[in-house]
Amino acid sequence: MRARVTIRLKPGVLDPQGEAVERGLSSLGLPGAARVRVGKVIEMDLPDGSEATLRKVASEWLANPVIEDATVEVLT
């Protein structure tokens, strides 16, 4: 199976990288850009049946539960 884990900073956690990207977008013709947040996408091949373990590892390690949320999608 092919899986995708998307990691986002929790709402309310300051994202200085997002703010810098927001300023960049403004200077490149998108002055209305707002609430920009930068996250991570991790894609991987896994043996079929790994989804439950992946969900556990994604929420405990790929994302740090103190500051981040993870969503797991099985693509194929």
Added chain:
Amino acid sequence: VTVAVVTFPGSNCDRDCVWAMSVCAAAPVSKAWHKDDTLPIGTTAVLLPGGFSYGDYLRCGAMAARSPIMADVKRFADAGGAVLGICNGFQILCEAGLLPGALLRNHDARFHCKVVGLQVQGNSPLLAGYNRDELIDLPIAHGEGRYHADDATLDELERDNRIAFRYLQRLPSGDAVVNGARRGIAGIVGGRARNIIGLMPHPERRSHEDLGGDDGLPLLQAVAEHGLARGMA
């Protein structure tokens, strides 16, 4: 009877820590490698040094927190042994769950390398070399030192006297001017016996008059002496 300094791939303050512990704090030092399954025999304290372990891949300290040596560091800490995490070592302790919270990119997205004023506040045998509320100067050098935890955790840290060091310069919100750390937190105390300390500033870089001061030396000395005081020698 040694202070074990753990080297991870990407550690870059391990040699400074060995020097400061052995020359300035006059403590016997051994070195441990991240792939070791156990700490050296006779370890009485553990020091996790600064640097960029595993290139800060995934998150600062996230890879190192799962490296083989950390299982024994956890056992050592659970048994009451002194553990000091400096800078990246603090990030590793948080990622390993030995300390609460996490360290995020500085609020201004800049790397800060300078000497900052701190107040020593927490209650821990590892802070015994300082007076309560003593003001000290220590160097910082980090891009990701913004301490973050939820309000409940921060309240508990304050109530339980587990905020070891606070930055003196604070924003109106109470956050640190230099990196945005919540409530100005530069270092915290953990462990059932208050035997774990993590901090972003570098005590080893201010542990000798030749380095401009020795404000960091009492912390290193207390860590070195902790195991002796517990009769581990």
